[in-house]
Amino acid sequence: MRIILLLFTVFAMTLTLAADPADAARRGEFPRKPIQLITPFGAGSTTDLAARSLANSARPHLPHPITVINRPGAAGVVAAASVATAAPDGYTLLMARVSSNASVPAMNKTIPYKVDDFTFIAVTEINPYVFVVLADSPYKTLQDLADAIKANPGGLSYGTSGALTPLDILGMMLVDAAGLPKGAAVSVPFGGDGEAKTALLGGHVQFVPSNLSPVVDVIKSGQVRPLAVTTETRVDLLPDVPTVAEAGFPQLTNVVGWSGLVGPKGMRPQDVEVLANLMQTIKNDPEWIQTTHNLGAIPHVLSPEEAEKFIMDQYRSFSAIGERMGIIIQ
Numbered sequence: 060m061r062i063i064l065l066l067f068t069v070f071a072m073t074l075t076l077a078a079d080p081a082d083a084a085r086r087g088e089f090p091r092k093p094i095q096l097i098t099p100f101g102a103g104s105t106t107d108l109a110a111r112s113l114a115n116s117a118r119p120h121l122p123h124p125i126t127v128i129n130r131p132g133a134a135g136v137v138a139a140a141s142v143a144t145a146a147p148d149g150y151t152l153l154m155a156r157v158s159s160n161a162s163v164p165a166m167n168k169t170i171p172y173k174v175d176d177f178t179f180i181a182v183t184e185i186n187p188y189v190f191v192v193l194a195d196s197p198y199k200t201l202q203d204l205a206d207a208i209k210a211n212p213g214g215l216s217y218g219t220s221g222a223l224t225p226l227d228i229l230g231m232m233l234v235d236a237a238g239l240p241k242g243a244a245v246s247v248p249f250g251g252d253g254e255a256k257t258a259l260l261g262g263h264v265q266f267v268p269s270n271l272s273p274v275v276d277v278i279k280s281g282q283v284r285p286l287a288v289t290t291e292t293r294v295d296l297l298p299d300v301p302t303v304a305e306a307g308f309p310q311l312t313n314v315v316g317w318s319g320l321v322g323p324k325g326m327r328p329q330d331v332e333v334l335a336n337l338m339q340t341i342k343n344d345p346e347w348i349q350t351t352h353n354l355g356a357i358p359h360v361l362s363p364e365e366a367e368k369f370i371m372d373q374y375r376s377f378s379a380i381g382e383r384m385g386i387i388i389q
Contacts, residue, residue, distance in 0.1 A: 093126050096125050162228060185316070218259055290315065
């Protein structure tokens with residue numbers, strides 16, 4: 060009987076250790092040194108904020124830190140390409156975004172990587188989009204903005220995080236939903252949504268379809284006016300702001316941002332498991348949850364298998380939009 064109890068205890072301890080994301084690290088298997096987390100956009104962008112929050116929450120669970128490195132350029136292509144061609148040893152990861160890892164690969168076939176040139180580790184959060192204008196703008200509603208674009212084709216411009224990023228496409232979709240030709244509003248690309256916000260505050264563009272995270276502060280300070288959010292239901296942080304469907308543009312519903320964790324294709328399954336288990340631990344971290352909410356995002360941690368399906372579904376959705384609008388670059 061004692062032998063059976065002893066064997067059961069050893070088996071239970073083995074299961075406990077297997078579920079611990081830091082167990083492999085403690086055994087010296089992975090990671091043995093700091094992990095570089097490459098972000099496709101600049102400091103202050105949604106991606107940067109999400110990456111730094113994740114790195115901070117991972118610190119107690121790994122023997123080495125996750126170091127965030129900003130590598131902006133070409134709507135996320137520069138960063139994503141650098142990770143796609145890195146050694147698949149788990150020490151170079153990408154804070155994937157809907158632009159770098161779904162919309163741009165779907166819309167631009169000339170970039171140096173494909174949507175599946177990565178190891179999928181996790182999706183970490185969902186980030187609603189919101190249309191914003193300056194607080195003293197004459198546009199009080201999304202319909203007001205659409206009417207102004209229609210009345211003055213080519214006269215209004217909007218800031219985006221790069222050409223063919225979801226924010227760029229969302230602006231095109233607003234124009235399309237208003238029954239106007241492509242280019243009726245002029246897209247002005249920047250190095251990230253943080254820079255697009257700065258351009259709006261400086262009066263260089265008239266509106267921005269933005270991730271919610273980088274504009275929460277200026278919404279709350281009263282510097283900008285939110286017109287509508289792209290989620291199916293209203294966002295807790297902005298309970299008085301209508302959804303795009305409520306604003307009269309249901310075609311824009313569920314065009315949302317997200318963050319994910321991917322690495323170069325060919326990573327060892329055991330290393331992927333360490334990182335995936337890490338995310339399963341972090342998703343229960345009250346500080347990470349609160350920080351994510353404070354940034355205007357919604358915690359949404361998916362396993363490697365779930366993340367691959369989610370990202371590929373997003374890719375296929377953007378491919379369909381691109382074909383319908385005739386904007387795919389071959």
